[in-house]
Amino acid sequence: MRFRALTPIFTEYIPAEPEQEALYISMHFATAVHLCACGCGTKVVTPLGPQDWVLTFDGTVTLRPSVGNGQQPCRSHYCVRNDRIDWLPPISIAATRAAGARDRAVHVRAHTRLTWKPRWRRTWDRVRRTISSGGRVQRRGV
């Protein structure tokens, strides 16, 4: 059954067996983990960083860009916005073509290496590099 929301849990270590409908956020590892919101049980790892996902916390959690489980049979595609799951059409090439600019950007990120970044992103990258030069770099796995 599809989840309608995730409960953010700030933790240092991500549990090996995450609970459903929980979004584990480790500042220490700059990673968030949840079980696929379709209920299929796939563990979805979203590294946080300028090249990866950006997590915003305002009392609720928002994760950008969307989460696309195109490698999984469920092909789930959704946004986490203010703790809620906003469902998007399943990941597919057709969906990529039909989708709006935001979704297209997501697919570009998901399927190719990111070559273009908005100006604010480049600025943020510079800031991040300055703050944490030599930091651990995790590749975005899909």
Ligand SMILES: [Zn+2]
């Ligand atoms: Zn799924």
